[in-house]
Amino acid sequence: MNIDAIENGYVIDHITTGNAMKIYEVLELNKLDCQVALITNAKSKKQGVKDLIKIAKLIDIDFDKLAFLDPDVTVNIVKNSKIVEKRNLALPEKLVNVTRCKNPRCITSTERDLDQIFNLTNKEKQLYRCAYCEMSLEK
Ligand SMILES: [Zn+2]
Numbered sequence: 683m684n685i686d687a688i689e690n691g692y693v694i695d696h697i698t699t700g701n702a703m704k705i706y707e708v709l710e711l712n713k714l715d716c717q718v719a720l721i722t723n724a725k726s727k728k729q730g731v732k733d734l735i736k737i738a739k740l741i742d743i744d745f746d747k748l749a750f751l752d753p754d755v756t757v758n759i760v761k762n763s764k765i766v767e768k769r770n771l772a773l774p775e776k777l778v779n780v781t782r783c784k785n786p787r788c789i790t791s792t793e794r795d796l797d798q799i800f801n802l803t804n805k806e807k808q809l810y811r812c813a814y815c816e817m818s819l820e821k
Contacts, residue, residue, distance in 0.1 A: 697735065
């Protein structure tokens, strides 16, 4: 695979080193039938080193999930071998069904049909709390 030449797809750039594998797992990129390249410790002017993920298909990406995992990433959207959009992600105000509440007494652990909702309560600290039981979320 020529990792520099994607016809249609995404280049997830400026991933904090070490996060690429986590993103790969959480976004379930292993289930894709297209080419996916995971590059770790790439040289970066801005960060020193960074990770990169290239996906050779315009799949549906859950950008909230991605932003939650690493709010500093940039997603380059590639169409016809050209970058048509550079999307900067921001930490989502609300996470819906991204992760589960770990409080065993939380209503979501018994009521399995409920959406798992977390609200961003402290932007600087990137702190989320469960919408039901207020338990803070640990990444
Ligand atoms: Zn909860």
